[in-house]
Amino acid sequence: MAIQPYLKLYRPHLKGVCLEWFFPEDPAASVEFANWMRANAPPRSDMFHQGGSNELAGGWHLFEFWNFASHSEAVTALARDAAKKWGKQLIVEL
16 A cells, blocks of 8 residues: 655654655656755744755755744745645645
């Protein structure tokens, strides 16, 4: 059984709040997403690109926000904007 693609804002075990992109069938969008995230990260959210595959084109990215507690509205808005920009459903599990 294959894992279904997703865009998810959540708090993984032993991490801060993360926005995870998993769309392996669309490498071009994966690169665009990673670059857009870097360009649009909320100031002082302390966003960190925790993981990405194949020089950004592998279809998976994990961005962690170390300062989510202080900037939750801005980070949540960023996640919603990303979902809207790429026409994806955002899963929120906070």
